[in-house]
Amino acid sequence: AQTVTQSQPEMSVQEAETVTLSCTYDTSESDYYLFWYKQPPSRQMILVIRQEAYKQQNATENRFSVNFQKAAKSFSLKISDSQLGDAAMYFCAYRSFTGNQFYFGTGTSLTVIP
């Protein structure tokens, strides 16, 4: 089974600064998808960004970007110009190309300091 590891239980960043959240995964598949989800205190999971493994170009969504290193099985999330509203739990997730199941990491709690 695929595993997703987030080694940073907690992170903090000053408002307007940049922070990077780490994620590694283990898979024997060559085609798959990776995601970062945000879970604010309201508990509702929100998709932040996704990356298709067959794409070499790193995904970007406004202030959020990823560093996808397929050979190293690493998928980090960079948040630029951090805002107070970015404070939340962030989960890295994996989905195989053909399956319906998402595999989530244990999450990183991000605090934004005003």
Added chain:
Amino acid sequence: DAGVTQSPTHLIKTRGQQVTLRCSPKSGHDTVSWYQQALGQGPQFIFQYYEEEERQRGNFPDRFSGHQFPNYSSELNVNALLLGDSALYLCASRGSGQPFYEQYFGPGTRLTVT
């Protein structure tokens, strides 16, 4: 559009009892997935329903069962509750004609087993 709704928001049950959780998908969505999120953990996939059939199942015992109704709403049933079943239960929905990553999560039901 109400989005994905779940009921109840919280509930407390006693070990050995049975519980039913409910999920109403976002308007236009016909596929429903259920996840269990234990405290301090990422969500774990329980199963997915489409066209009133269980399409895929995660590594959960048979005590966990589900149902999908013709209006696409879904129920998660857990029998013979254990203390370890205490968790946040998330429902996610998407439209079968839409990209799979466009799944929307509900706010969850917090189940406490005493």
